[in-house]
Amino acid sequence: MDQSPTALFVSYESDFKQIVASIREKLDGDAKGEQAEQRKAALRRVEMELDEADEMVSQMEIEIQGIPQSIRASYQSRIRSAKSDLARYKKLSKDLHASTARADLLARSPSAFDDPSIADDPYGERSDRTRLLAGTTILEDGSRRLQDSQRIALETEEQGTDILRSLRVQREQIENSRDTLQRADTSIDRASGTLKKMIRRMYQQRVVTGAIILVLVILIIVILWAKLSH
Structure with a gap:
């Protein structure tokens, strides 16, 4: 990945x-x-x-x-x-x-040719009134559907905002966890280095102690040999 x-x-x-x-x-x-x-x-x-x-x-x-x-x-x-x-x-x-x-x-929109009663009106007032009423009804229906669409869009936008906010929080948590792991890894490396130094010093002290004991043993042997030889 x-x-x-x-x-x-x-x-x-x-x-x-x-x-x-x-x-x-x-x-x-x-x-x-x-x-x-x-x-x-x-x-x-x-x-x-x-x-x-x-x-x-x-x-x-x-x-x-x-x-x-x-x-x-x-x-x-x-x-x-x-x-x-x-x-x-x-x-x-x-x-x-x-x-x-x-x-x-x-x-x-209704047509005057589809309604004989309207066609008989010489001034077309009924036709205009019918078309106006039909147009008003359609516009109201369209406005209602537009309002519903806007409401759904707002709800969707709010849900999307909540999702993005949750993702941002999760991302921050992951980044904080990663930083914590990096700090822990650094601390472990330091502790490991300190332990290695302590072990190395312990071995050095053992070598020095062994050398001192060996010198003391040699001195004792020399002193005893000198006394016994006289």
Whole structure:
């Protein structure tokens, strides 16, 4: 496993690029299709993938803090590029949402040719009133769905923030544990060096003691030999 300080950043960036490629494919394909349900389904999937891409950018911003200052500038420019791509696709998705809503509104508006009673009205007041009421209903429905989407987005953002906060805390705990292990390893090395010095001194003292005893024995033998020889 790659333990370099840029490994996780590169991994998140790769995931971001894959998600953006999927978003681009949907926006250029199904999101522009002729069938309304197909467009709506594609846009819903795009919204979910945009949230995932946003989360990847957040992870990249976290990981860049651990990259050395000497190479951080190039990775910061890559984050800016990713944010620019994400903002562009968010705007494109929003525009497609608006055009789909307008198309849905026009598709649901009643036509004077479909209602003979309306066609008989020379001034078209009933037709205008009916279209206005239908349009108001559709706009209210769209506003309600937009509020629901905003609420879900806020809840998702809060959950994502909690997850990022938990990951940050876990990362700090891991770093603190690593620092503690490094300090313990340093202490063990020092203790090992001290024990080696003590053992070496003990052997030196044994040698000195043995030499002193040997000299004393030789002196005793010489003294006894001298007395006995007289």
